Amino acid sequence: MESRGSQARAPRDRLSEVRRCPRVFRRPARSYERRIAVGGLTGWYTDFGAGAGVADPVVILATTLARGRSYAWTIDCLAPHFRVITVEMPGCGRGSATPGPWGFVQYAQWAVRFLDATGLSRVTLVGHSNSAGAALVVAANHPERVGHLVLADSVGSGKAPSVPRVIAGRSIDALIEHRLTLVGWHHVVYNALFQPADFFHQIWLSVHEDLKRYAARVRAPTLIAWGKQDFTLPLRCGRTLKEVIPGAELYVSRGGSHDWIIDRAPEFAAAVRGFLDRVASAGCGACPV
Numbered sequence: 688m689e690s691r692g693s694q695a696r697a698p699r700d701r702l703s704e705v706r707r708c709p710r711v712f713r714r715p716a717r718s719y720e721r722r723i724a725v726g727g728l729t730g731w732y733t734d735f736g737a738g739a740g741v742a743d744p745v746v747i748l749a750t751t752l753a754r755g756r757s758y759a760w761t762i763d764c765l766a767p768h769f770r771v772i773t774v775e776m777p778g779c780g781r782g783s784a785t786p787g788p789w790g791f792v793q794y795a796q797w798a799v800r801f802l803d804a805t806g807l808s809r810v811t812l813v814g815h816s817n818s819a820g821a822a823l824v825v826a827a828n829h830p831e832r833v834g835h836l837v838l839a840d841s842v843g844s845g846k847a848p849s850v851p852r853v854i855a856g857r858s859i860d861a862l863i864e865h866r867l868t869l870v871g872w873h874h875v876v877y878n879a880l881f882q883p884a885d886f887f888h889q890i891w892l893s894v895h896e897d898l899k900r901y902a903a904r905v906r907a908p909t910l911i912a913w914g915k916q917d918f919t920l921p922l923r924c925g926r927t928l929k930e931v932i933p934g935a936e937l938y939v940s941r942g943g944s945h946d947w948i949i950d951r952a953p954e955f956a957a958a959v960r961g962f963l964d965r966v967a968s969a970g971c972g973a974c975p976v
Contacts, residue, residue: 708763708764708956711766712756716756719735720733728777728783729777729781729782730775730776730777730783731780732773732801733756733773734770734772735766736762738768738769742770744770744771744772744811745770746810747761747772748776748798748813749779749818750817751776751817752875752886752890753779754775754877757874758949761773764953764955765959768960772805772810778882778885782882784882785884788885788888791821791823791843795824795828798821810832812833812836813959815841816946817893819839819841819843820898823836823843823901823902823905826901827904827905834907834908835963835966836909837909837912838910838928840912840913840920840946840948842893842898842920844925844928845897846921846924847893847894847920847924848894850891850894853919853920856917857918860917860918860946864947899927902932906933908936909936910935911935911937912948912958912959913925913938913939913943914939914940914944915939916943917945918944919945925939936962940955940958
């Protein structure tokens, strides 16, 4: 199944649309972040919202190329409906440096330990860009922990362009998402300066790591959410993952670019809610196979 977002509101100020969601971060984001040590390595996370009581908590793995606080707008739009935990993993932001540059398997192992440490038995797991690689591995290797999977503009399709073209595409996306770029550029620079080994290794992995062998083993209901104007990882990457993940649904944001999960937060939140509602209406639950 493939669905597309409406372009009716595209000409309007996208930042003003984001601000329609009730604000969660009423103080600087740093004041909400909690430190956690898992497996001898430090990560940081925020925890907002109560949800409806029966819905699985939504856990957002922040892309390892940015910061957990980069997702403040996304949290604003999801927290009225779900408990939302956003995780800044080691090798990212203020997290510990990893013992060596990590791949997606190591990040997935740490993420599962984080779920254990926070008492989260089953979640709706959201991965974005590079962190979606870790989310994909968690869903494949630990199906009992992932009730639903959301992959936003994910790595791992085996269809990514070359490193120079990815970097060039990221520059175009930064112009498309100009408001997000203006307020969030320093999050990326922070990682490049303070976590350089992981930062540049993750860029390399985004092009060279093929995760379709994991994708084929995913059994959780899966939403692949993609920006049609993603020049970093083009839409063909999302369509490839849809073909490999059993029963996956593809949502295409017509106005969205690589980081539309943040830049178009109300649309992303609506896409996630619609997906979860459809799964619940079908009586699918976690769809174990």
